[in-house]
Amino acid sequence: MGRSKSPVRVITAVVAMAALVLAGCTKPGPSLRPTATTNPPGVFGPGADGLGDTYYPKAGNGGYDVANYDLDLKYDPPTDTLTGTATITATATADLSRFNLDFTGLKTEKVTVNDVDAAAEQSGAELVVTPATGIATGAQFVVKVTYGGVPKAFDEPGLGEIGFLHTDDGAVAIGEPEVASSWFPVNDHPRDKATYTVKIAAPEGLAALSNGAMKDKRSAGGWTTWTWSETKPMAPYLATVVIGKYRVKESTHDGKPMVIAVDTSLSAQVDAQMAQTPEVIDFLESKFGPYPFDALGGIVIDDRRVRFALENQSRPIYSSAFFEAGEDGTWVIVHELAHQWYGDSVAVNEWKEIWLNEGFASYAEWLWFEDKGEQTAQQTFDNSYAPADAEMWRVPPGDPGKSDLFHESVYTRGAMTLHALRVTVGDDAFFKILKAWAAEKAHSNATTPEFIALAERISGKQLDQLFDDWLYGEKRPPRPRR
Numbered sequence: 458m459g460r461s462k463s464p465v466r467v468i469t470a471v472v473a474m475a476a477l478v479l480a481g482c483t484k485p486g487p488s489l490r491p492t493a494t495t496n497p498p499g500v501f502g503p504g505a506d507g508l509g510d511t512y513y514p515k516a517g518n519g520g521y522d523v524a525n526y527d528l529d530l531k532y533d534p535p536t537d538t539l540t541g542t543a544t545i546t547a548t549a550t551a552d553l554s555r556f557n558l559d560f561t562g563l564k565t566e567k568v569t570v571n572d573v574d575a576a577a578e579q580s581g582a583e584l585v586v587t588p589a590t591g592i593a594t595g596a597q598f599v600v601k602v603t604y605g606g607v608p609k610a611f612d613e614p615g616l617g618e619i620g621f622l623h624t625d626d627g628a629v630a631i632g633e634p635e636v637a638s639s640w641f642p643v644n645d646h647p648r649d650k651a652t653y654t655v656k657i658a659a660p661e662g663l664a665a666l667s668n669g670a671m672k673d674k675r676s677a678g679g680w681t682t683w684t685w686s687e688t689k690p691m692a693p694y695l696a697t698v699v700i701g702k703y704r705v706k707e708s709t710h711d712g713k714p715m716v717i718a719v720d721t722s723l724s725a726q727v728d729a730q731m732a733q734t735p736e737v738i739d740f741l742e743s744k745f746g747p748y749p750f751d752a753l754g755g756i757v758i759d760d761r762r763v764r765f766a767l768e769n770q771s772r773p774i775y776s777s778a779f780f781e782a783g784e785d786g787t788w789v790i791v792h793e794l795a796h797q798w799y800g801d802s803v804a805v806n807e808w809k810e811i812w813l814n815e816g817f818a819s820y821a822e823w824l825w826f827e828d829k830g831e832q833t834a835q836q837t838f839d840n841s842y843a844p845a846d847a848e849m850w851r852v853p854p855g856d857p858g859k860s861d862l863f864h865e866s867v868y869t870r871g872a873m874t875l876h877a878l879r880v881t882v883g884d885d886a887f888f889k890i891l892k893a894w895a896a897e898k899a900h901s902n903a904t905t906p907e908f909i910a911l912a913e914r915i916s917g918k919q920l921d922q923l924f925d926d927w928l929y930g931e932k933r934p935p936r937p938r939r
């Protein structure tokens with residue numbers, strides 16, 4: 458637990474690296490399930506090719522709701538070839554003549570629906586599937602897609618290269634907001650959460666890691682197949698596979714399986730920093746309520762292209778950049794683990810409301826340093842409030858614009874929004890609000906208006922003006938007052 462940074466240095470680091478840190482999620486309450494398709498009753502028509510997200514209208518698809526993905530994959534590092542079968546169990550939410558999956562960069566070999574051959578056509582980032590017979594509203598169906606090829610990385614503004622990235626000895630699937638469709642066919646929007654089983658074969662001697670608990674690991678013919686199970690609903694972008702030479706440590710915390718993996722090229726001081734994971738989880742539970750998932754851990758990768766961390770469900774992925782050369786990466790561990798509550802369990806319903814992920818995870822850092830006696834949240838707020846000409850005053854965190862999805866405003870001004878709420882309603886009401894948000898919206902998707910309504914209900918105060926100023930204003934808001 459080396460904590461060599463002065464408080465000011467910590468904050469500088471947070472601000473400088475804020476753009477590097479990802480978070481994320483959505484809320485699918487029953488009323489918000491994927492429904493962008495509205496064919497008249499009894500008329501079988503095509504499912505929509507997008508869910509209508511304001512920033513990413515083609516992300517996800519309409520007409521069905523996925524319950525489970527069963528991915529059976531094999532990755533060969535020397536040829537960078539990924540092959541496999543995705544078995545997708547879904548329920549129709551409209552009478553469908555055909556439907557889309559998001560899928561790009563890999564070749565589809567065969568598609569069946571309920572074990573009957575289906576027509577499939579690749580069109581841009583969409584895989585259009587036409588089953589032999591229509592699927593009626595409410596019917597459960599199983600789509601099986603056999604596919605393969607060399608995955609293509611792509612650029613995400615503000616992040617750099619994301620996707621299924623070929624590394625020096627394996628691969629890592631990482632990115633936000635649209636990354637899943639680069640390695641498996643998927644309804645690629647946080648609004649359609651599902652459970653996952655990921656079975657991945659890699660050459661013997663390499664680790665093949667994913668989300669949730671490890672269920673099986675067996676070797677044959679020079680290959681080792683690792684099976685992972687994520688039993689709580691997960692947004693697609695949080696799914697991952699990480700393959701390569703890793704020091705994999707298996708243990709338990711509070712009876713739940715914990716897997717921490719560190720690239721073997723990194724020094725033991727990285728393992729020592731990652732060993733704080735259970736302590737950080739315990740601290741966050743004291744502020745936010747029970748940890749929402751059935752497994753935990755983290756993975757530290759060593760690849761020059763990835764300069765961020767991501768809150769992959771139950772197993773965040775961290776760039777080695779946060780820990781190298783004696784850097785204290787505790788703050789980023791706090792950030793990504795806080796996302797397990799806010800971002801992963803309580804996920805966004807629209808990407809424009811990403812402050813619900815990043816503002817909360819950033820505020821968790823403030824709470825950590827306050828608890829450690831390094832700097833109060835009020836001092837952190839004051840430091841960020843001081844520069845009257847900061848660019849974040851012009852960028853509203855509640856709707857930053859697609860090109861500013863990871864703008865500092867979303868992180869720092871998002872966290873300041875929560876601190877302004879805390880000052881206005883007092884500590885008792887504020888921490889009740891945080892816990893209630895995690896509990897009431899667990900494993901679903903949520904919106905900013907829902908958060909404001911919750912805050913008003915618990916505090917008994919009228920808060921429209923405060924949130925208007927802090928989330929949507931294009932100038933520095935007035936200082937909050939009790």
Ligand SMILES: [Zn+2]
Nearest residue numbers: 478479480818
């Ligand atoms: Zn984040």
